[in-house]
Amino acid sequence: MSSPYLLRRVGVGAAALGVIAAIVALIVAVFSSADGGASATPEVRTVSTTAGTLVGGESITITGAALDAVTHVTFGGVAASDVVIADNGTLTATVPPAVDFQPNTVAIEVMADTELVPASSFLDYTYEASTPIDKQMHYLLKHWEDYNDEEFGDLNSVGGDCANFVSQSLLMRGWEMTDEWYNYDAAADWSSAWGYVPAMENWLNSTPELGATQLSFNERDQVKVGDLVVFDWNDNDYLDHIQVVSSVENIDGEMVIKMVGHNLDTDYRDLDETITVDHPGATGHFWSIP
Template identity: 35%
Template sequence: MHADAPASEPAGEPREPRERREPGRPHPRHRAERVRNRRAGAMRRAVALGCASAIMGVSAFGAVAASADDDRSTTATASASPGASNAPADDTISAADVAVDEGPAVTSGLSVAAAPFTGGTQVTVTGEQLDEVASVVVGGTPATIVVADAGQLTFAVPAVSDTALGTAAEVQFADAAGLPVDVEAPAAVVAAGTSVVQPLEGELTGVAEPAVPMEPSTLTLTYTSDPGIDAQVSYVLAYWSSYNSGVYPVIDGYDCANFASQSLIARGWAMDGGWYLDLATGAMSPSWSSSTALRDYLYTRPDRATELGDAQRDLVKVGDIAQFDWDSSGDRDHTAVVTRVEHTATGTKVWVGGHTKDADYWDVDTALATGGGSVTYFSIR
């Protein structure tokens, strides 16, 4: 009896040939699942899946080789069995996509491309896992996150020095660990006029099929001027020494609040029953001409201004109102208009312009060093 023949076969009878692969029939193939190639992490995922595909391809090839070896030592009993099918089994091996947490990512541009340097403009971006974004920085200055969910984030543009006018400030995002968040933009897979040849079903490629990838990008916001603030500060710089007495009355010895009120008119404010000047008669409200009364009026108008202490100097912007209490009595002795703000590594510097202490750029720190007392601000909306 032949050693490879089954016991039921008569000795000496010819052995049935083992099944051979028909000419032209392909070997078992492997096709990688479509993988989303979105960012650096996704690229790593695609590579990992490619490796897995290669391993599975090798394993499949090894299985085929092992099957061939087994065929040399055993007869094809399955083919000899009644009712057995010679149809090939499905030889497509599919690699399952692997879910990888790649963290938050911004996948859109800014909702606005430019904003006034005075801050406050709300800007929105869209993306993925944006509720994990912990901080936003615009041109090196922290911005306030207004609201964030998984798909959308809105932040308020910070106020900066007027020296930033016209500059394009980079907008950066970070997660709670301080790690930068990817900013991505869609990119074309192929150039216009070219075609992509899709692999045949079951074809072994060893790599993920191409999808629309996301390329690293940089978002920038351009700082612009505010027409109202430009008009206000231009008025202060034009009349801090000449007084514009042809239009407005001059109050000898304490014209500071009167001049600050004039600047707010230049900015676009409208008079009301609590703050006014009648140019025909010269009648004016106390809030128009008195620093303390102006403070009390602004307390009643949160829609127009918000008070800031000197510890909040980093929030002060050009066009805001500065008020000094020289003797620390609790009232306000002098009012001026902020004409310059500079944010430095050691803190924020503020300069003011006004009347009585006639100045275009008076350093607030110098004012406090020479006059004593304290300073507060009203952030004008």
Template identity: 35%
Template sequence: MSAFGALAVAEDAPASADAVVAEAAVSDTIAVAPGAHSGDAIAQADATAAAAGPVITSGLSVAQAPFTGGTQVTVAGTGLDQVAQVSVGGTAASIVAAADDHVTFAVPATVDTGLGDVPVTFSDAAGAPADVELPTASFTEPSAAAAATASTAGVLASVASPEAAAAEASAAPVTAAAASADALTLTYTSDPGIDAQVGYVLAYWSSYNSGQYPVITGYDCANFASQSLIARGWTMDGAWYYDAATGAMSPTWTSSTAMRDWLNSRPDLATPLEDSQRMQVKVGDIAQFDWDSSGDRDHTAVVTRVERTENGTKVWVGGHTKDADYWDVDQALATGGGSVHYFSLS
């Protein structure tokens, strides 16, 4: 056997039939161009595989996510370390982790009116889309119990680790219809906590809930925003509270500036945003106005509507003192002056 896998036969000895067969088999197994080495062939094969680009071979590990964003989703495949861009419904998603066999991304937030199915696409640094090659599976009508279990599992799925999520996503059965799609599909859902918060604002912006909470004449805005956060599911603590038995309220409950300072100290609950970051604002967030540009916060409201257009993002707020359900932030600034700031809530 030579270094290149060919059988060496003495010039003056006829090759046996077995030797000829063996030589032919080896030649078929490793085809090396004249003047080339076997290492060159292997390198060429590797280059061809890399040029093929990323390929998605599984469904999304999480099929549904709240419109508020942040849910981490994983897909499995090959060459996924080449994925440089992920788009969800046309909005760029942050890539959390990427390896050859999986990629994990964070679902971006969308407007509360953007619920439903949206396409998820993956592409490399050059913008070339990743292939989606999902295995087809024969479909058998499941029992009612099995269907309910599958539905619940899809809603509650979470990513414990990239490896586990990739394995789960790869193992999930995929219908022929899904396999033929050019992109995977994610379903944006509403958030029960935010639904309850905004529902509270819309219910009591003009008809105050005085049977449950006191009304602070002239500056009830932070008090009302705090009430909405309780409706959202937040829990009072020693720094932010209203005591119904005594009527005591913390400054963080009633003062816009004190609320700002408290939220700034709670990155687990809120992330401060400037108006230049309005694209990140979502329904249920807190908006605060500084009418006189003094550095204090003079008014607090709850974001009740967001629209994203080609011309930018429009925001509307609801609240007390300036009693409103949908108050256009741009109109508020045009009439009141000053600036607006936001807290993106977790």
């Protein structure tokens, strides 16, 4: 680069030198920004995938500039977990579940505190019912309040509809009716293993080929969305109730389990509140479904 002294020797005036210095400074700033320097403005450029399952859990990679300013990422307003900025400047995040496990296309928003990080193109994410668990949870959150009694009946009048509803969800998950587990013609003909909690428990125990594994309430770290929760309200070795896990969240080191089901028709019923407030002293266990 020519020095100011040499430029003066060839007749370049002070005003021209000022213009040249400004141009040089601008070029340096542009290249510094392009190289991801401290002066770079945060920007999102690419997302590794724009579609996934209803239950979430997929890890996505976001590239861009100055992403070390990012504080959180949301999908349709729901916060992603495990947001990590790598040494190479890329960002990874774990996709949250779709709201109420319903198919939808939502906006991905990358945030630096309260400011939206601009993106070079519109970013969206499509939740699709593509797995057995997706189909199970989609059904449960669609019918926890709006009973599908035209197809499966309503067993509340004969003791409760909780097992009937859980069985419906397992059918949606891909399980098939058998001679022991069935519900035909809107509950005009149904088996005890389908609609009666103690009989369902015995059937799960006697049918290992289903692959269901029993877990205690102390093994919450192994529980996932779509698993079953069985309750003994009075701790008298007689099972009273069954629901399906609809949320598993680690909050300050504690695994918080929520459930969907009938008989106290709920979409996100808290497990700990159920066994301490609703039914103090109640016991139970999980069935982990493969």
